[in-house]
Amino acid sequence: MFSSVGxxxxxxxxxxxxxxxxxxxxLPRYEIVYETYGTLNADKSNAILICHALSGHHHxxxxxxxxxxxxGWWDNMVGPGKPIDTDKFFVVGLNNxxxxxxxxxxxxxxxxxGKPFGSSFPVITxxxxxxxxxxxxxxxxxxxFAAVVGGxxxxxxxxxxxxxxxxxVRHVLAIASAPRLTAQNIAFNDVARNAILTxxxxxxxxxYAHGVVPTRGLRLARMxxxxxxxxxxxxxxxxxxxxxxxxxNYGFDIEFExxxxxxxxxxxxxxYFDANTxxxxxxxxxxxxxxxxxxxxxxxxxxxxKANFLVISFTTDWRFSPERSREIVxxxxxxxxxxxxxxxxxxxxxxxxxxxxxxYLEVMxxxxxxxxxxxxx
Amino acid sequence: MFSSVGxxxxxxxxxxxxxxxxxxxxLPRYEIVYETYGTLNADKSNAILICHALSGHHHxxxxxxxxxxxxGWWDNMVGPGKPIDTDKFFVVGLNNxxxxxxxxxxxxxxxxxGKPFGSSFPVITxxxxxxxxxxxxxxxxxxxFAAVVGGxxxxxxxxxxxxxxxxxVRHVLAIASAPRLTAQNIAFNDVARNAILTxxxxxxxxxYAHGVVPTRGLRLARMxxxxxxxxxxxxxxxxxxxxxxxxxNYGFDIEFExxxxxxxxxxxxxxYFDANTxxxxxxxxxxxxxxxxxxxxxxxxxxxxKANFLVISFTTDWRFSPERSREIVxxxxxxxxxxxxxxxxxxxxxxxxxxxxxxYLEVMxxxxxxxxxxxxx
Numbered sequence: 001m002f003s004s005v006g007x008x009x010x011x012x013x014x015x016x017x018x019x020x021x022x023x024x025x026x027l028p029r030y031e032i033v034y035e036t037y038g039t040l041n042a043d044k045s046n047a048i049l050i051c052h053a054l055s056g057h058h059h060x061x062x063x064x065x066x067x068x069x070x071x072g073w074w075d076n077m078v079g080p081g082k083p084i085d086t087d088k089f090f091v092v093g094l095n096n097x098x099x100x101x102x103x104x105x106x107x108x109x110x111x112x113x114g115k116p117f118g119s120s121f122p123v124i125t126x127x128x129x130x131x132x133x134x135x136x137x138x139x140x141x142x143x144x145f146a147a148v149v150g151g152x153x154x155x156x157x158x159x160x161x162x163x164x165x166x167x168x169v170r171h172v173l174a175i176a177s178a179p180r181l182t183a184q185n186i187a188f189n190d191v192a193r194n195a196i197l198t199x200x201x202x203x204x205x206x207x208y209a210h211g212v213v214p215t216r217g218l219r220l221a222r223m224x225x226x227x228x229x230x231x232x233x234x235x236x237x238x239x240x241x242x243x244x245x246x247x248x249n250y251g252f253d254i255e256f257e258x259x260x261x262x263x264x265x266x267x268x269x270x271x272y273f274d275a276n277t278x279x280x281x282x283x284x285x286x287x288x289x290x291x292x293x294x295x296x297x298x299x300x301x302x303x304x305x306k307a308n309f310l311v312i313s314f315t316t317d318w319r320f321s322p323e324r325s326r327e328i329v330x331x332x333x334x335x336x337x338x339x340x341x342x343x344x345x346x347x348x349x350x351x352x353x354x355x356x357x358x359x360y361l362e363v364m365x366x367x368x369x370x371x372x373x374x375x376x377x
Numbered sequence: 378m379f380s381s382v383g384x385x386x387x388x389x390x391x392x393x394x395x396x397x398x399x400x401x402x403x404l405p406r407y408e409i410v411y412e413t414y415g416t417l418n419a420d421k422s423n424a425i426l427i428c429h430a431l432s433g434h435h436h437x438x439x440x441x442x443x444x445x446x447x448x449g450w451w452d453n454m455v456g457p458g459k460p461i462d463t464d465k466f467f468v469v470g471l472n473n474x475x476x477x478x479x480x481x482x483x484x485x486x487x488x489x490x491g492k493p494f495g496s497s498f499p500v501i502t503x504x505x506x507x508x509x510x511x512x513x514x515x516x517x518x519x520x521x522f523a524a525v526v527g528g529x530x531x532x533x534x535x536x537x538x539x540x541x542x543x544x545x546v547r548h549v550l551a552i553a554s555a556p557r558l559t560a561q562n563i564a565f566n567d568v569a570r571n572a573i574l575t576x577x578x579x580x581x582x583x584x585y586a587h588g589v590v591p592t593r594g595l596r597l598a599r600m601x602x603x604x605x606x607x608x609x610x611x612x613x614x615x616x617x618x619x620x621x622x623x624x625x626n627y628g629f630d631i632e633f634e635x636x637x638x639x640x641x642x643x644x645x646x647x648x649y650f651d652a653n654t655x656x657x658x659x660x661x662x663x664x665x666x667x668x669x670x671x672x673x674x675x676x677x678x679x680x681x682x683k684a685n686f687l688v689i690s691f692t693t694d695w696r697f698s699p700e701r702s703r704e705i706v707x708x709x710x711x712x713x714x715x716x717x718x719x720x721x722x723x724x725x726x727x728x729x730x731x732x733x734x735x736x737y738l739e740v741m742x743x744x745x746x747x748x749x750x751x752x753x754x
Contacts, residue, residue, distance in 0.1 A: 003619070003717050020626075021627075023625075023627035025627075032605055091717065120385075122627070123627040123628060123629075130435065140644040173579050180618065181618070182609060182612065182618075183609075183612035183613050183615070183616040183617055183618070183635040184604060184607075184609045184612045186611070186633050186635050186636065187600075187603075187604045187612065187639055188604060190600070190633075190636045190639055190640075191597060191600045191601050191604065191639070193629065194596070194597060194600065194640070194643075195572065195597055197629060197704070198593040198596075198597070199593075200577055208625060213539075216576075216714045219571070219575075220568060220571060220575070220597065223564075223567070223568045224568050224601065224652040226564075227564045227565060227568065230561075232560075232561045233562065234560060234741070235558050235559065235560035236559050236561070238560070239560040240559075240560055240672070241558070241559075241560065241563070241666060242675075248400075248664060250399075250400035250401075250402075250499070250660075250664075251500060252500075252570065252660075252687075253655060255663065256563050256663065258560040258563050258564050258567070259563065259564075259567045262564055262567055263567075263571070266571075267722070279631060280630060281627075283627075286632065286633065287625060287627075289618065296618075355542075
C-alpha cells in the first residue's frame with residue numbers, strides 16, 4: 001500500500017566539536033536539523049540518508065501537524081510502500097550546514113557576536129557537508145548506511161560518501177547528477193551569484209542588519225535556475241508562445257505565459273530563501289570535483305569507493321545530461337564497482353528527479369528492494 | 378583576392394514622414410545611420426542589405442580613418458573577394474531604429490521634449506524595422522534588393538522582407554535564425570530584461586536624467602546572453618574547469634576562468650550599450666512570429682514569400698538550433714519556394730554565424746556567386 005509517513009516533526013542535533021572546513025575555516029559548534037521516518041532495526045543496518053539539492057531541506061516526506069499542506073519535497077519517493085519504503089528502512093533527511101531551514105547557516109546567530117553570521121559564514125563544500133553528515137550518523141548511532149541517496153547536488157554528496165567514508169555506505173544512489181560541473185554549469189551559477197552579489201540590498205552579505213533582503217537578485221537567480229531545470233520541450237509543451245492577455249500589449253509587463261511562470265517562481269522563492277545560502281549552495285556545486293587532487297583523473301578519484309552504485313539520468317535533462325551520469329559510471333566500472341545505470345525517458349528536464357515518473361519509481365523500488373533483501377537474508 | 382573594404386564612413390538619412398509602429402505608436406521623424414560598400418550598378422540590381430542582430434549596427438566592414446582598430450562586425454564576410462563581394466555587390470548596413478549606434482533610439486533627443494526618448498521610445502518590432510529599411514532603400518534608390526542577409530535576429534528581418542515586400546527582394550539569406558522564439562528563448566530574454574528593469578539605476582528607463590546607467594542589469598543580461606551564444610562543448614574546450622589562480626580561494630571573487638571571461642564580457646558591454654536598446658531588441662525577438670495572424674500556421678504565413686532562400690544553421694547552436702532553421706525550410710518547401718539549406722558543423726554555438734569557418738564561407742560564397750551570375754547574365 002502506498003501511503004504517507006503521516007505527521008512528522010523536525011529534530012535538532014547539537015555538535016560542540018569544532019568542524020574544520022576544506023577552506024580552513026572552523027565552525028566551533030553547530031546544529032543540524034533533521035527528520036527521520038521508519039524504525040532503525042536492531043543491528044542498525046537499515047538506515048538511508050537523503051541528501052538534498054540546492055533548495056532542499058530536511059522535510060523529505062510527510063506533513064507537520066500545524067501545517068497539513070506542508071508536504072515533504074520527496075513524498076512521492078519516501079513513505080510506506082513507496083520506493084524508499086519506510087516500512088523497511090529508517091530514513092534520515094537533514095538540512096545541510098549553511099542552509100536556511102534550521103541548521104546553522106548565514107541566518108543563524110553567531111554566538112560570538114550575537115548577530116547573524118551573514119558574510120562571515122564560511123564557504124562550504126560537499127566534502128564539509130559529508131563530514132557533518134557523518135557526525136549526524138554518529139549521533140544517531142548509525143555506523144553504516146544501507147544507502148545514501150541524492151539528486152543533483154544531493155547526488156554529489158552521495159558520491160562523496162563513497163569516497164570519504166567507503167566503509168560507512170553500502171549503496172550510493174546518484175540521480176540526475178554529475179561528477180563535477182562543466183564550464184557552462186559554472187557560468188550559469190556565476191550569473192545567478194552576480195545577480196545577488198550586485199544587488200544593492202545585499203550589503204556584502206550582511207543585509208540582515210539593514211532590514212532589507214536582496215530580493216531582486218535572488219529572484220533573478222531563481223528565474224534563471226528554473227530555465228535550466230526544465231527542458232526546452234517541456235517549456236514548449238507547457239507554455240509555448242501562449243499570451244497572458246488576448247493580444248500583445250507592447251510593453252515590458254508580462255506578455256507571455258512563460259514570463260508569468262518565471263516571475264511567479266522567482267517572487268515565491270525570493271520571499272523565503274536566504275541569499276547567502278543560495279550563494280553557498282552554488283559554490284559547493286562549483287567546487288565539487290573528486291578528481292581535482294588527481295590531475296582530473298576520475299578513474300583515480302573513484303578508486304577509493306567500495307559501495308555499489310545506482311546511477312540514474314533523464315533524457316531531457318540538459319543541466320546534468322545523461323552524458324554527465326555516464327561520466328560517473330565509467331570510472332566506477334574502471335574500478336570494478338557494481339554499477340546499475342538507468343537512463344529514464346522523461347520530458348521534465350532536470351526536474352525529472354523529483355517527478356513521480358512510473359518507470360523511474362520502479363527502477364528505484366526494484367533497486368531498494370534488493371538492498372532490503374540483501375539486508376534481511 | 379581577399380582584402381578589406383578599407384576606410385569607410387557612416388552616413389545619415391533623415392526621414393520626415395511619420396512611421397507608424399505595429400504597436401500603434403508613431404514616430405513623426407527619425408534618422409537612420411548606415412554605411413555602404415561597393416558600387417550600385419546602373420540598373421540598381423546588385424544591392425544587398427545586411428540586417429544586424431541584437432548588439433550589431435551599421436559598421437559591417439572596413440575601418441574608420443580615425444579608428445583604425447574599429448573593424449566592422451562582419452568583416453570576414455563582406456569585402457573585395459569575400460563571400461559578400463563588394464567588387465560585385467553594393468552592400469548596405471544600417472543601425473536599426475531603437476538602436477544605440479546613431480539611428481534614432483532611446484538615447485536620441487526627442488525634439489518634442491528636448492530630452493532623451495528613454496522610456497517613451499515605442500516598443501519596436503521586426504515588422505517596423507523592415508518598414509524603415511524599405512524607406513532607406515527608397516532613399517538610396519533601390520527598388521529591389523538582390524539579397525537581404527542576416528544572422529539570428531537579423532535573419533528574422535531577412536525573412537520578414539520576403540513577407541512584407543515580396544517583390545523587393547530576390548534572395549533571403551537567413552543564418553542561425555528561427556521563425557519565432559520558443560518558450561525557452563523568451564524565458565532567457567525575460568530574465569535578461571528583468572535584470573535591467575529591476576536595477577535601481579534603471580529609473581523606469583529614464584536613467585539618463587539621473588546621470589546613472591543600469592550597469593548591473595546590463596552586465597547580467599550580457600553575461601547570460603554569452604552563455605547562450607557559446608556551445609557547452611566550446612566552453613568546455615576553451616575554459617573547462619581552469620582556475621584563475623593556482624588554487625581555490627573559497628570566496629565570491631573570480632575562481633574559474635569562465636567566470637573571468639563572462640564578467641569581462643559583461644563589463645565591456647555594459648560600458649557602451651544602451652539598456653533601453655537592449656530591452657527593445659529582446660522584445661522584437663519575442664514578438665516576431667509571422668504565423669501569429671494565421672493561427673500559428675507557418676505554411677500559411679510563408680505563402681506570401683516570392684524570394685529564393687538560403688537557410689544556414691550550425692550543429693552546436695542551441696540558442697537557435699538546426700531544428701529551428703528546419704522550421705523555416707519546411708513551410709518554404711510547402712509553398713514551393715527555392716530553398717537551399719546548409720547545416721554547418723561548427724563548434725562555436727550561436728556565435729558561429731560570425732566566425733570565419735571555411736565551409737560556412739564557401740557555402741555563402743557559392744550562393745552569392747550564383748546571385749551575381751543570375752544578375753549579370
